[in-house]
Amino acid sequence: MNAPSTGFSISHLKVACSNCNLRELCLPLGLALPEIEKLEELVATRRKVKRGEALFRAGDRFESLYAVRLGFLKSTVMSSDGREQVTGFHMAGELVGMDGISAEQHSCDTVALEDTEVCVIPYERLEDVASSVPALRNHFHKVMSREIVREHGVMLLLGSMHAEERLAAFLLNLSQRFEARGYSRTEFVLRMTRAEIGSFLGLKLETVSRVLSRFAQDGLLEVNQKHVRILDTEGLRAIVSGHGAACGNN
Amino acid sequence: MNAPSTGFSISHLKVACSNCNLRELCLPLGLALPEIEKLEELVATRRKVKRGEALFRAGDRFESLYAVRLGFLKSTVMSSDGREQVTGFHMAGELVGMDGISAEQHSCDTVALEDTEVCVIPYERLEDVASSVPALRNHFHKVMSREIVREHGVMLLLGSMHAEERLAAFLLNLSQRFEARGYSRTEFVLRMTRAEIGSFLGLKLETVSRVLSRFAQDGLLEVNQKHVRILDTEGLRAIVSGHGAACGNN
DNA sequence: CGTTTCGTTGAAGAGTGTCAAGGCCAGTGG
DNA sequence: CCACTGGCCTTGACACTCTTCAACGAAACG
Numbered sequence: 001m002n003a004p005s006t007g008f009s010i011s012h013l014k015v016a017c018s019n020c021n022l023r024e025l026c027l028p029l030g031l032a033l034p035e036i037e038k039l040e041e042l043v044a045t046r047r048k049v050k051r052g053e054a055l056f057r058a059g060d061r062f063e064s065l066y067a068v069r070l071g072f073l074k075s076t077v078m079s080s081d082g083r084e085q086v087t088g089f090h091m092a093g094e095l096v097g098m099d100g101i102s103a104e105q106h107s108c109d110t111v112a113l114e115d116t117e118v119c120v121i122p123y124e125r126l127e128d129v130a131s132s133v134p135a136l137r138n139h140f141h142k143v144m145s146r147e148i149v150r151e152h153g154v155m156l157l158l159g160s161m162h163a164e165e166r167l168a169a170f171l172l173n174l175s176q177r178f179e180a181r182g183y184s185r186t187e188f189v190l191r192m193t194r195a196e197i198g199s200f201l202g203l204k205l206e207t208v209s210r211v212l213s214r215f216a217q218d219g220l221l222e223v224n225q226k227h228v229r230i231l232d233t234e235g236l237r238a239i240v241s242g243h244g245a246a247c248g249n250n
Numbered sequence: 251m252n253a254p255s256t257g258f259s260i261s262h263l264k265v266a267c268s269n270c271n272l273r274e275l276c277l278p279l280g281l282a283l284p285e286i287e288k289l290e291e292l293v294a295t296r297r298k299v300k301r302g303e304a305l306f307r308a309g310d311r312f313e314s315l316y317a318v319r320l321g322f323l324k325s326t327v328m329s330s331d332g333r334e335q336v337t338g339f340h341m342a343g344e345l346v347g348m349d350g351i352s353a354e355q356h357s358c359d360t361v362a363l364e365d366t367e368v369c370v371i372p373y374e375r376l377e378d379v380a381s382s383v384p385a386l387r388n389h390f391h392k393v394m395s396r397e398i399v400r401e402h403g404v405m406l407l408l409g410s411m412h413a414e415e416r417l418a419a420f421l422l423n424l425s426q427r428f429e430a431r432g433y434s435r436t437e438f439v440l441r442m443t444r445a446e447i448g449s450f451l452g453l454k455l456e457t458v459s460r461v462l463s464r465f466a467q468d469g470l471l472e473v474n475q476k477h478v479r480i481l482d483t484e485g486l487r488a489i490v491s492g493h494g495a496a497c498g499n500n
Numbered sequence: 501c502g503t504t505t506c507g508t509t510g511a512a513g514a515g516t517g518t519c520a521a522g523g524c525c526a527g528t529g530g
Numbered sequence: 531c532c533a534c535t536g537g538c539c540t541t542g543a544c545a546c547t548c549t550t551c552a553a554c555g556a557a558a559c560g
Contacts, residue, residue, distance in 0.1 A: 077402045081491040085406040099402065101395035108402060127388070131381040138377070144394045145351035151401035152327045152349065152358060156335040158408035159452035163548070194507065202409035204549055209508055225507070225557070241331040413516070444539065454517055459540055475525080475539070 017043060022093040026067050028139035035133050042129050043119045049073075049112040055096070057109045062100030064120045068092050071116025072191040075099075076199070077108045086200035088150075089113075089174075089192060092181055095143050113191040158202045161240075166201040167211045168239040171221070175230060186233070190226045267293060272343040276317050278389035285383050292379050293317075293369045299362040305346070307359045312350030314370045318342050321366025322441040325349075326449070327358045336450035338400075339363075339424075339442060342431055345393050363441040408452045411490075416451040417461045418489040421471070425480060436480040 017023055018036050031039070046069065049055050055066060055073060073090045087108060090096050100106040101123070130137035157166055179185035190197070194205040201208070212223045220236055222229040230236065267273055268286050281289070296319065299305050305316060305323060323340045337358060340346050350356040351373070380387035407416055429435040440447070444455040451458070462473050470486055472479040480486065 077406050079406055079410070079491075083406065083410045083492075085402075085409045087402045087405050098395055099399050102392045102399055103396075107399050127384070127391075131384070131387065134377070134381070137381060141377075141394070142352045144391075144398070145348055146353075148394070148397055148401065149349050149352055149357050151398065151405065152335075152337045154405055155337050155401065155408060156327050156329055156333065158405060159335045159449065160329070160333045193505090199409065205507080206509085206550085207548060210548095213508070241329075242333075443537090455538090456518085456540080457516060460516095463540070 020069075022067070022069065026093055026095070028135040031133075031135055035135065038129050038133055039136060042125050043067075043121055045120045047118050047120050049116045049118065051112050051114050051116075053112055055110045055112065055116075055118065056100070056106045058106055060100075060106045062097070062104050062106055062123065064122050065095055065097040065126065066110075066118040066120060068094050068096065069117045069119055071118075072113045073110050073116055074113055074192060074196060074200075075108045075110045084199060086192075086196055088154075089200070091177060098144055098147060113196075163201075163203055163207050163211050164214070165240050165242075166203065167197075167208065167215070168220075168236040170197065170201055171228065171230065172233070172236050172240065175233070186230045188228055190228060270319075272317075272319065276343055276345070278385045281383075281385055285385065288379050288383055289386060292375050293371055295370045297368050297370050299323075299366045299368065301362050301364050301366075303362055305360045305362065305366070305368065306350070306356045308355075308357055310350075310356045312347070312354050312356055312373065314372050315345055315347040315376065316360075316368040316370060318344050318346065319367045319369055321368075322363045323360050323366055324363055324442060324446060324450075325358045325360045334449060336442075336446055338404075339450070341427060348394055348397060363446075413451075413453055413457050413461050414464070415490050415492075416453065417447075417458065417465070418486040420447065420451055421478065421480065422483070422486050422490065425483070436483070438478060440476045440478060 017027060017040050020026070027039070047055075047066070049071070058078065068090050070092050073096065075087045075090065075096065076084050077087055078084050090110070096110055096118075097106070099108050126140070130140055157169055161169065174188065174190075175185050178188050192200075194208045197203075198205045198208045203211075212221075215221050215236075216223045218235075220230070220232045220239075222231065267277060267290050270276070277289070297305075297316070299321070308328065318340050320342050323346065325337045325340065325346065326334050327337055328334050340360070346360055346368075347356065349358050376390070380390055407419055411419065424438065424440075425435050428438050442450075444458045447453075448455045448458045453461075462471075465471050465486075466473050468485070470480070470482045470489075472481065
């Protein structure tokens with residue numbers, strides 16, 4: 001029963017949400033012990049996804065949701081004529097796969113941008129457990145709702161912001177998410193390419209590159225390929241809120 | 251107990267989902283009678299919203315979801331610096347308010363574009379009923395998931411399409427939704443202004459107007475202010491799929 | 501260590517936005 | 531009934547942002 005810290009048994013894979021350091025992100029607060037136990041039954045297995053591989057693809061039968069344990073992924077949708085759009089980037093503690101519920105098959109591809117590990121949450125079981133654990137059900141609904149709200153924010157960004165504003169908002173968002181996970185708020189590595197950032201932000205990769213260079217030139221940040229250090233968070237905020245702060249009109 | 255078909259009692263307002271002609275849109279298929287009864291208890295009241303009034307506003311405490319019975323609404327989000335983005339238009343049979351679940355308060359405004367009537371679905375009661383009626387719970391999850399998928403589509407549109415493609419996709423989407431409700435697929439009235447269309451599509455109202463004129467000139471449709479008649483659905487489809495079909499490259 | 505992928509930068513051009521003027525329509529009040 | 535008003539829509543001219551095309555440099559990978 002008690003797995004030694006060496007060894008690599010199935011039971012070791014079978015997880016302990018209760019001492020997962022992501023539980024504040026994944027789980028509702030204040031679950032009683034019996035509830036946590038039900039929950040741990042829920043998470044059947046883990047799954048590793050190598051960089052470049054897909055966790056699932058559009059058209060795949062929907063069976064499970066996935067909680068990212070570690071790593072980094074992107075989701076993309078594709079139009080009938082082959083245009084691709086990155087709809088989101090996912091990091092530890094986030095839940096992916098909810099797009100699949102509606103049609104019982106996935107509607108987007110979700111691909112690892114670095115070696116990634118996820119907890120597999122069989123959906124049918126989740127439905128069962130959720131109906132008997134109100135706090136979990138509630139939490140699940142909130143997570144879905146939060147995704148809807150997040151996407152509203154992306155629509156605002158795509159629909160009404162300029163390139164510089166989009167990039168600034170994007171960097172601040174990443175910054176904040178890293179911070180919430182205990183990483184540096186100001187210094188991090190971009191797991192995605194310029195083209196992927198561009199796709200997400202509705203820009204071409206050249207524009208992304210140029211704007212990053214401009215930010216660096218203006219002393220807002222340092223960029224070295226994928227490595228970013230934010231020097232002036234407030235400056236970025238000012239850019240998001242209608243260009244440079246000094247510009248009162250608009 | 252049995253309300254006469256004349257009269258206008260509360261019980262009459264208290265609604266019968268079972269013979270609502272929108273039930274295919276709102277409800278899961280194949281509910282047994284007792285389940286439908288539970289469901290009818292759920293829908294406490296109706297609410298009328300006059301043109302221009304808000305069903306709810308960002309910041310309002312979240313208490314209920316709303317099923318549109320008749321009318322037309324828009325949802326908008328607003329950035330801290332006052333930019334507004336229309337995130338969706340809603341018509342009969344659609345569920346609105348799901349943005350509010352995550353933070354227990356709404357994060358967008360939802361405003362009637364014409365006199366509208368909604369069924370009020372108190373959320374707490376929905377959670378209760380859903381946990382004991384699997385089909386309903388399932389359906390609810392699907393509706394939320396569908397909203398996520400819809401928004402992915404909007405992100406694709408905003409992130410990677412040109413003005414003409416956006417407008418064509420928008421018109422086809424409306425067309426299809428009207429058809430699903432038994433209205434004409436080819437002839438309808440736009441309930442929103444050019445500015446609202448533009449906001450939704452990430453374009454300025456002038457661009458919307460120009461593109462509509464161009465479509466009319468190309469024989470794809472007739473436009474008369476808010477009245478639209480689609481003449482060439484296939485032509486519009488061709489535009490959505492990478493500009494004019496004849497244009498093989500790109 | 502070559503090959504490939506990714507990133508940067510420049511110049512030219514297309515697509516939208518901006519500004520401005522005028523037309524159309526519904527509602528209002530004389 | 532008609533003139534007036536205000537909101538909405540259309541159209542033109544011009545400016546500007548972003549894309550496109552192209553070349554090159556830098557890092558990653560086998």
